[in-house]
Amino acid sequence: xxxxxxxxxxxxxxxxxxxxxxxxxxxxxxxxxxxxxxxxxxxxxxxxxxxxxxxxxxxxxxxxxxxxxxxxxxxxxxxxxxxxxxxxxxxxxxxxxxxxxxxxxxxxxxxxxxx
Amino acid sequence: xxxxxxxxxxxxxxxxxxxxxxxxxxxxxxxxxxxxxxxxxxxxxxxxxxxxxxxxxxxxxxxxxxxxxxxxxxxxxxxxxxxxxxxxxxxxxxxxxxxxxxxxxxxxxxxx
Numbered sequence: 001x002x003x004x005x006x007x008x009x010x011x012x013x014x015x016x017x018x019x020x021x022x023x024x025x026x027x028x029x030x031x032x033x034x035x036x037x038x039x040x041x042x043x044x045x046x047x048x049x050x051x052x053x054x055x056x057x058x059x060x061x062x063x064x065x066x067x068x069x070x071x072x073x074x075x076x077x078x079x080x081x082x083x084x085x086x087x088x089x090x091x092x093x094x095x096x097x098x099x100x101x102x103x104x105x106x107x108x109x110x111x112x113x114x115x
Numbered sequence: 116x117x118x119x120x121x122x123x124x125x126x127x128x129x130x131x132x133x134x135x136x137x138x139x140x141x142x143x144x145x146x147x148x149x150x151x152x153x154x155x156x157x158x159x160x161x162x163x164x165x166x167x168x169x170x171x172x173x174x175x176x177x178x179x180x181x182x183x184x185x186x187x188x189x190x191x192x193x194x195x196x197x198x199x200x201x202x203x204x205x206x207x208x209x210x211x212x213x214x215x216x217x218x219x220x221x222x223x224x225x226x227x
Binding site: 033035043044045046047050091093095097100102103104105106107108 | 150163171207
């Protein structure tokens with residue numbers, strides 16, 4: 001069975017602070033994909049990134065970066081110099097590369113960035 | 116514009132009155148799915164469809180039905196809604212099963 005844990009239910013930071021959102025997963029599959037999605041206050045879900053289990057290189061996209069560590073089963077998301085527009089609920093998700101197991105989401109972390 | 120369209124966006128109804136939430140995508144995606152989002156529980160998958168006429172249960176299928184007669188449409192049917200189905204529902208589509216999903220804007224259902 002797959003499981004994704006986002007232990008931080010809510011985080012509050014002041015604008016321009018860096019913040020890391022944790023994601024820990026469990027799977028018996030050796031090959032899998034990991035995702036992050038953003039849900040701003042307007043409610044829609046927006047895809048941010050997909051990584052496969054073969055590639056442990058960190059990824060950076062502007063102020064966003066992702067740290068994938070297979071050894072600790074973690075796929076953490078860092079926002080550098082946070083802005084008010086980053087306020088949202090962020091979801092981490094997992095699916096194996098084989099079989100028909102649906103995408104499993106974590107419960108989400110609500111990030112509030114205060115001006 | 117590429118999009119997933121859900122209707123209605125909001126609905127208040129009563130227990131037992133059959134309802135359908137429509138979902139349509141214009142991206143020619145093969146994979147479509149339905150999720151419900153509840154506070155503290157995150158997103159849970161209800162049903163998914165790999166292609167036309169192919170549907171399968173997700174994690175929480177009880178009380179729901181789906182059909183996929185055409186590639187673009189994937190309606191969610193609640194034959195006899197109950198209050199525990201009060202939730203925020205999302206339809207999503209993607210090129211393939213493990214590709215990034217495009218989500219609709221959500222449908223907020225309240226069942227009294």
